[in-house]
Amino acid sequence: MCPPGVLEQIVDVVQPEEIWLFGSRARGTAGPESDWDLLVVVPDSVPTPFDNETWSALRDVRRQQVDLVPIRRTDFDADRQEFGTLAQIATTSGRHVYGR
Numbered sequence: 001m002c003p004p005g006v007l008e009q010i011v012d013v014v015q016p017e018e019i020w021l022f023g024s025r026a027r028g029t030a031g032p033e034s035d036w037d038l039l040v041v042v043p044d045s046v047p048t049p050f051d052n053e054t055w056s057a058l059r060d061v062r063r064q065q066v067d068l069v070p071i072r073r074t075d076f077d078a079d080r081q082e083f084g085t086l087a088q089i090a091t092t093s094g095r096h097v098y099g100r
Contacts, residue, residue: 016042017043
């Protein structure tokens with residue numbers, strides 16, 4: 001689903017509520033150079049979804065052609081009902097790879 005160890009490292013560093021794979025990898029249309037697009041749902045209690053310290057801790061993940069898109073729980077829940085938002089696209093055509 002994702003490069004080895006990627007989900008584990010994201011979970012360890014960010015402690016997300018959910019992670020969704022979206023884009024060409026989720027659709028099964030990825031080419032050899034395609035990246036991995038991950039929507040990372042974080043609790044509302046997180047002051048800023050990803051601060052500089054978090055991005056630094058995820059440096060190895062980002063070097064593996066992984067694009068991380070953080071979103072707070074409240075925004076995710078609202079956006080998943082709105083056509084064309086990233087949350088709606090991820091939940092309708094993506095794959096749930098971590099969480100509830």
